[in-house]
Amino acid sequence: MEAEAPRPLADRLRPANLDEVVGQDHLLRPEGGLRRLLQARHLPSLILWGPPGTGKTTIARLLARDSDLEFTALSAVFSGVADLRKAFDEARARRREGRGTLLFVDEIHRFNRSQQDGFLPYVEDGTVTLVGATTENPSFEINAALLSRAQVLVLHRLDDAALEALLQRAEAALGTDLPLQAEARTALRALADGDGRYLLNMAEQIDALAPEAPLDTAGMADLLQRRAPLYDKAQDGHYNLISALHKALRASDVDAGLYWLSRMLDAGEEPLYIVRRLVRFASEDIGLADPNALQQALAAKSAYDFLGSPEGELAIAQATIYLAVAPKSNAAYKAFGAAHRAARDTGSLMPPLHSLNAPTRLMKDLGYSAGYAYDHDSPEAFSGQDHFPEGMRRQRFYRPSDRGVEARISERLANWERLRREQRGRDSG
Template identity: 65%
Template structure:
């Protein structure tokens, strides 16, 4: 993983000491961007573009504090483009028209523009359409940054003209390297115990900018003695998870919680949930793991398990802590006491493998739609039997590609609601077998 800076900052490169720590530690080359080697490395999409000297329009999608703005600025430098930045939060149509006009003038003079748009998903559909002609004719190379899923938030027309690159949240190693660089810049270590340092890293949740802002506050405070986890929590007014040296406080406890739910031990599950919540673990992290357990270990044995988790998430969003934590407890106990089945989980794995192994087989013609006359002439839709017109609303037709033998992915257990599903599937299979060829 690339380091953010060399161990010492040369005097001629040292920024003004009055600048915020996060600004002082901004990378100066793409090689110094931390945590995104899958993009900026020699084999990454950005690395290949820079090596070729050709840059296409991009959408950088990733969590806050992962380097989107820095990458855009450094891209412009690397390929010799003029850099212009806008925020969709503060910019409107007039700002865009001005940028496009100036960029066109610079293009005529032989210099193209990289237009960086932060929070691009905040532009409405009409504003997004306004980018299209200027991207198409090369007036600007657009680099948009978003924390939201581009497939939901950006126009299909704009997405088709951009390559979407996904930035990863910074892992513990990357965040630790950031703190190392911060200490080298300031010239002294952070005033924290080892456990408190680990808790500070965990509290950043992959956000490098947040981490550096918290570190700067600690440097400015300059306590006489290193702070432990409790003192750090009091200073920053954030609940800090207690992480010990072997990180049992995070990965070990979340594993114990999940396995206690899977093993139908509500008392143990509640104990581990309490351990994590009282230590300061993020409630939404726990809700995500509970939701995963609902679909992986319970599934259709009790379809309400997933609903309980989503309701707990909504309740926590509405009430906050500590009242909303009661909803998390309810969801945890519901999952631990629910009938268990991993049939949905296993069905997904088998179906995904089958889809990859069998390629792009066409469904049989009788279940294909026929919106045009040509398709109707070719026999699309011929012989389709409308199930609601059949006895028991079941025709028993074959829906599989002709080149493929029907397979069984989902095998319900005899536990909970899946017992009824097993009976239903057996009834359908029996009638399919009785259907004349």
């Protein structure tokens, strides 16, 4: 009776062999990583890292079949210590009979650190071949000890060609073409957002509702509603998208910057988190090439504080555009880093005496402030006096670019260096 029970389309279309898996050619082509592992006839423990609906569970099942291993599945969401102990006991019993076990753990990152440590002895002695599936970055979510005993394989979100292949399989299984106009079919694939399971579920829903005429994009959207984008404000998506925004602005790609800003806001990101990155970007990647950049970023913060969402988000967009089109320079960022390293390396060198104030007679007697040249009394208000510590040679930390305001700053610094050389010549003469 179970075999006759209705099954979702996504389950009915689950690949029967690795050749039927779509979208993961980098792993499954003849020279791909998984194929090489199978050809070596020694399957190590694996961590399959990828977005939902990319085939992690299916690949684990097929690996067990192709490696002659018993497939045992657990979900970290629903399983506890008792379930793990039972799985390990059963695997140990099979091993005594000469049979191996592939233990598949879905959402393995949801097990806490001590639970993950519990896998170690069974993985090390070969009681189980562990295949863990995760949507989160294993570097952050999987214990280092367990990670060192497993190979991480990255699964990609399904591209448009892979999603179209799945749609064609769905239509073959349903025995009919989906009632969609061409642009609606394209929009359906985009709505799936790389998730094959979600795409098949939507295809099944469209077929079940059986619209009388082929749907356009708007009609399909009304039928299916809008899918919330994949995004976790506390996990990998949060850091990936803010990194994409930062790098788009650094590349002066204003349109890509607005896209990633919109993606984050659309997913519910805290706007002030984004503004904090914009403020940092203004100092790190623009600096004095355009001193107004920092003011624009801070003004966006003030405007958002005053207006809130959604009105204040326009100020954030304005700042994003300004930062993207501003001249770029990391000279201040690099100068501060170099000065910081020099400060650590030189320890506790005292300032030269002429740099020190002498508010008391004792300090004057000790030579504090002796020989200080008041720059405003010098030609061009520049004395050329050295203010580095005694015993430390002059160093040049700040090297302005030739872009924006820094081009004028560079000319000013060059003039001061010329005056400084002339002063040294007079002093030595």
